[in-house]
Amino acid sequence: MSKAIVCNNLSASYDKAMKHPVIKDINMSIETGESVCILGSNGSGKSTLLKAIIGIIPCSGQVLINGQDVSKMTRKEIAGNVAFMTQLSQVYFSYSVLETVILGRYLHMPHFFGKPTEKDVAIAEDALRKVGMEKLSDRQIGSLSGGELQRVFLARTFAQESNILFLDEPTNHLDLKVVSELSEYLDEWRKTPGHTLVGVYHDISLALALSDRGIFVKEGRIIGEESAKAIMDSEILKETYDFDVYKYLKNRENMIQF
């Protein structure tokens, strides 16, 4: 099987001099077609790891994406391999839903004065259908709810047509209904052959539902990994969060049953 992602001694920091590395000496690999979740407590370096892999923050070490060295790739080449959905953020200026999703086609459009082709528009509309937003394609994104906006951003990520998808806490601040819908779209996407999903999730049950394997990060280092099925009972889960997650979830389940 080919490797989608390989990291060799990857360290990354938010300062150029790398004085305060947030992640340190990461060695890991992710197979093509695999779905992986990165688990760790707040500030452990999960999101930083995703950003470091695609080289959008200062880092050292080596990263291979689909066998190519990231340091030798252009931004467009990287984006052609990996689509990255960052955390839901404030949007200052408003675009229509369709305009937003078409922007996902950026790397496929000719640079100068690029107008979207019919194909770009068709792919964007198809992406909107996949997240159930096709009826709102003329709406301004400023008028959408958080859940709708995140679905639009997911459609934009799909429209990029990269085979590796990075998600950084895609369901933060969203209602359970939206979370369940988003996870359905994502589950469908990841089950398509050749699609690799790497996610950082706030919600452990969502992480397990969308992953084959979990990688545990603590204080910027990988402290272990486990198949999704075995994660819940593993000691490493407790160690990662300094907290008995399994017991907590069990207790919560019991409370609901009362």
Added chain:
Amino acid sequence: MKKIGISTKVALVSAFVVFSIIISIGAGSVSVRPGDVVAIIGNKLFGIPLRNAIEESIISIVWDIRMPRVFSAFAVGAMLSMSGAVMQSLLQNPLASSYTLGVSSGASLGAAIIIVTEISVPILGLFLLPVTGFAFGLATVLIVIFFSSRLDSNLRNHTIILFGMVLSLFVNAILTMLSAYFSQHIQRLTLWTMGTFSGRKWIHVALLMGFFVVGLIALLAFHRDMDLLNFGEEQALAMGVDTKKVKFILLILSSMLTGASVCFTGIIGFIDLTVPHVARKIFGSSHGMLIPMSALLGGGFMALADLLARTVLAPREIPVGAITALVGAPFFLWVYLGGRKKV
């Protein structure tokens, strides 16, 4: 909300521009009818014979005095508005403009140095002042970018804005000291910084229009990059935008647009801040549309502002910057406070 098609909106804005240009050419101490204005332009440009006799002096007023002035105002308004639209998107800050980066303070300092030292360079002649102003304005922005990138390798927005404002204030302080020390020049210094379109000639129009057209085309080449930057820098990077390069190019381009405006006309505020917001309300944020429409709206507004500046208290002239600020300040508050309510 009523749905008006995009082409109707473009047509309306274009009509507004034509209207404001013709009205501005016609109105003034000597009033010329719009029909005559059109006839004179047709005659001069296309050799269409004038049907009714229009006095030679009227033709001269329209062609040699009013038109250069109005078109200078149009070009400056257009350039400032485009520059403002770019800066707001680039720095993801609805209040940003190239003035934030010290273009105007730098240009004023350059002009002040020429004024107080009374240097003259024969080759440049009357253009010494604008050329120096332009060079200083651009140099200030380059210093801001250089130090911001040294401080912050990712050239993040808040670093640029903060450093731009600090340098701007610093340069302004030097300017104040110069004005205080060389008080005999204070009137010329003040006039220069206030901004006016008085006495503009076709050569100015040609230069300004050159900057405007080149700037417009260059900016349009980056319209998608700017759209993506609106969604945050990390997201733009992840979607394939080489943000550092794009930001550098766009900062220079939009500073050049502001620099060219400031060096020929002085500092005119508020247009660059407010017009892009109006354009966004009408046309949305997509830069393929936003940039040219900001240019048209800004040009039209500036022509009208200049019209007010020279007619309201005629024969005295009000600095056009005062007009744009008088209208712009309340408008800005309205947009800002209105925008906050939504959040």
